[in-house]
Amino acid sequence: MPSVSERSTKIAATVALTAFAAVALAFPELAPNPYILSVGIVVLNYAVLSTSWNFVGGFTGYISLGHGALAGLGAYGTGLLITKGGLPSFVALGVGAVLVAVVAIPIGYAALRVRGASFVIVSIALVLVTLLVFQSWASFTGGSRGLNVPRPFPGMLRPEHHRVFFYLFLALLALAALVWWLIDRSRFGLGLKAIREDEDKAETLGTPTFAYKLVVFVVSAFFTGLAGGLYALWFGDLDPIFQFSILTGSYMVLMALLGGVRNLFGPLVGALIVGSALEYFKVEFGNTPLHLVATGVLLALVVLFMPDGVLPALGALLRRLSPTTDTSIREVTAAELAATGGDRQHAESRNL
Amino acid sequence: MLSLETFELTKAFGGNLVLDKTTVSFQHGKVNALIGPNGSGKTTFFNCVTGLIRPDSGRISYAGADITRRSPHAIARAGLGRTFQLCRVFPRMTALDNVLAATRPRGANLLRGARGRAEIDRARGWLTKLGIEHLMQTEARNLSWGQQKLLELAGVLMSEPETVLLDEPAGGVNPALLDRIGGLVRDLNAEGRTFVIVEHNMDLVMSISDHIVVFDRGRPIAEGPPSLIRTDERVLGAYLGA
Ligand SMILES: Nc1ncnc2c1ncn2[C@@H]1O[C@H](COP(=O)(O)OP(=O)(O)OP(=O)(O)O)[C@@H](O)[C@H]1O
Ligand SMILES: [Mg+2]
Numbered sequence: 001m002p003s004v005s006e007r008s009t010k011i012a013a014t015v016a017l018t019a020f021a022a023v024a025l026a027f028p029e030l031a032p033n034p035y036i037l038s039v040g041i042v043v044l045n046y047a048v049l050s051t052s053w054n055f056v057g058g059f060t061g062y063i064s065l066g067h068g069a070l071a072g073l074g075a076y077g078t079g080l081l082i083t084k085g086g087l088p089s090f091v092a093l094g095v096g097a098v099l100v101a102v103v104a105i106p107i108g109y110a111a112l113r114v115r116g117a118s119f120v121i122v123s124i125a126l127v128l129v130t131l132l133v134f135q136s137w138a139s140f141t142g143g144s145r146g147l148n149v150p151r152p153f154p155g156m157l158r159p160e161h162h163r164v165f166f167y168l169f170l171a172l173l174a175l176a177a178l179v180w181w182l183i184d185r186s187r188f189g190l191g192l193k194a195i196r197e198d199e200d201k202a203e204t205l206g207t208p209t210f211a212y213k214l215v216v217f218v219v220s221a222f223f224t225g226l227a228g229g230l231y232a233l234w235f236g237d238l239d240p241i242f243q244f245s246i247l248t249g250s251y252m253v254l255m256a257l258l259g260g261v262r263n264l265f266g267p268l269v270g271a272l273i274v275g276s277a278l279e280y281f282k283v284e285f286g287n288t289p290l291h292l293v294a295t296g297v298l299l300a301l302v303v304l305f306m307p308d309g310v311l312p313a314l315g316a317l318l319r320r321l322s323p324t325t326d327t328s329i330r331e332v333t334a335a336e337l338a339a340t341g342g343d344r345q346h347a348e349s350r351n352l
Numbered sequence: 353m354l355s356l357e358t359f360e361l362t363k364a365f366g367g368n369l370v371l372d373k374t375t376v377s378f379q380h381g382k383v384n385a386l387i388g389p390n391g392s393g394k395t396t397f398f399n400c401v402t403g404l405i406r407p408d409s410g411r412i413s414y415a416g417a418d419i420t421r422r423s424p425h426a427i428a429r430a431g432l433g434r435t436f437q438l439c440r441v442f443p444r445m446t447a448l449d450n451v452l453a454a455t456r457p458r459g460a461n462l463l464r465g466a467r468g469r470a471e472i473d474r475a476r477g478w479l480t481k482l483g484i485e486h487l488m489q490t491e492a493r494n495l496s497w498g499q500q501k502l503l504e505l506a507g508v509l510m511s512e513p514e515t516v517l518l519d520e521p522a523g524g525v526n527p528a529l530l531d532r533i534g535g536l537v538r539d540l541n542a543e544g545r546t547f548v549i550v551e552h553n554m555d556l557v558m559s560i561s562d563h564i565v566v567f568d569r570g571r572p573i574a575e576g577p578p579s580l581i582r583t584d585e586r587v588l589g590a591y592l593g594a
Binding site for chain 2: 188193203208
């Protein structure tokens with residue numbers, strides 16, 4: 001029996017989701033020009049990346065700064081499968097993502113053995129190694145001259161092309177979110193969260209933590225690869241320095257942390273905020289390192305004042321503002337407590 | 353019947369020899385106690401047995417099978433459950449989820465909802481047995497120390513271990529709670545569960561255990577029923593301090 005405040009949070013979430021879906025679906029029509037539409041695509045791409053990252057970061061608490069490399073592998077995999085393998089664009093996208101997932105098995109096997117700061121460092125190494133490989137293996141990857149990925153819809157005009165890709169990214173976001181939600185409510189998901197809370201304890205209860213981590217890492221890599229590949233099809237031009245950048249992974253982390261890693265929509269909210277802010281900084285101040293400074297400050301603020309992210313902070317605010325009966329645990333009688341199975345107390349204790 | 357046994361189990365931390373060729377066995381279907389002074393290696397012994405720490409040498413077997421190099425989850429699945437001296441729960445999960453996290457789904461079951469009716473009923477059963485059912489929806493970090501200890505025990509029992517290792521179940525727990533834990537151990541033992549209990553509270557140890565092993569500096573120096581241990585001179589010298 002959910003308490004009043006829990007119900008109001010749920011209603012607020014449903015309203016917000018419906019509003020987001022409506023705006024997102026109408027966005028290509030509402031966008032005043034193709035540039036704004038392309039910003040929408042970039043933000044959606046960030047949202048998919050960050051949601052994909054959150055399969056690992058949110059469930060297990062392992063902070064990967066290396067997911068940029070997985071996105072880059074997805075992008076290059078897709079591009080190379082088209083240019084060198086002669087595959088149709090969307091077949092290449094799917095095969096590319098599967099390949100990223102396969103490559104993620106040995107990567108995860110090595111990286112997930114270490115925890116905490118060591119894992120972060122190993123994940124950074126992944127980006128550096130892939131960058132080196134893709135830069136120096138010029139005969140295959142095009143090196144720093146870049147790789148041209150043929151457009152999937154050759155005859156299509158630019159605004160129409162943006163429109164189509166906006167919806168493709170939106171569909172991919174919905175798919176990633178759906179899978180995240182399915183895991184979140186599953187027994188597998190509960191096991192992953194146990195790892196986040198206390199990995200050794202989870203082991204002693206009989207959870208094969210390493211296998212759990214590896215599986216969810218591969219799922220995460222698959223969606224990250226899809227996001228990278230779809231970006232390659234849309235953007236059409238890949239450069240290793242941008243594809244295998246430590247920044248991409250850092251943005252994913254920042255967005256997820258900002259929105260809230262325990263929440264399905266946390267990464268999306270983070271992407272909306274950070275993605276738009278990044279574009280704004282680029283337009284307003286050009287190619288200065290200013291956006292990096294701003295990102296750093298934002299990260300510090302989040303960590304200091306909203307360690308759980310925007311969404312939980314909003315939820316708490318909502319609960320405090322909503323006129324509910326459960327204002328204080330001391331006003332709840334024992335009989336009421338028994339009747340609600342302690343739900344009130346739960347809702348209250350989370351407010352503390 | 354074979355239960356938990358170690359053969360020349362050795363573990364040193366740096367130059368600190370904590371387990372020194374420890375050869376010991378515990379009786380199946382009984383309430384065993386493992387006692388000894390602070391730092392005598394009791395917790396380290398549990399950590400080795402449950403796979404959290406690799407011993408330097410020696411063997412550990414359980415129910416006739418060698419479990420020395422198995423991973424902790426495999427040892428847990430073989431039937432050995434444990435609690436921790438500094439009790440460990442999943443702080444940001446509700447009490448209910450803490451207990452549900454102890455189920456061991458396999459295959460397609462992994463993707464089923466975590467809060468199945470049958471599981472919830474079973475979890476509620478354990479929480480009720482330990483008297484914390486009303487806190488089911490409370491996050492574990494908001495429970496008191498004693499409640500967290502009860503919750504940890506509920507989680508371990510949910511995983512249905514054949515043998516339960518308890519590391520100081522009475523530590524920091526009030527006398528009324530102590531009786532509840534003691535009674536529960538007795539009940540569960542009557543249903544066939546084996547216990548190995550590390551405990552400093554001698555009243556509890558003497559009243560619930562069938563068999564006592566005394567550690568001193570990582571070696572068993574005495575073992576036997578409570579009546580014998582109570583009067584053993586080496587034990588009195590090393591531990592009971594009389
Ligand atoms: N992880 C570790 N690293 C280094 N030394 C350790 C470690 N764990 C235990 N020790 C050392 O091993 C010795 C035995 O510790 P242990 O915790 O096993 O004793 P204990 O019998 O459980 O004591 P207590 O009754 O106080 O809980 C101590 O000297 C301790 O400092
Ligand atoms: Mg100890």
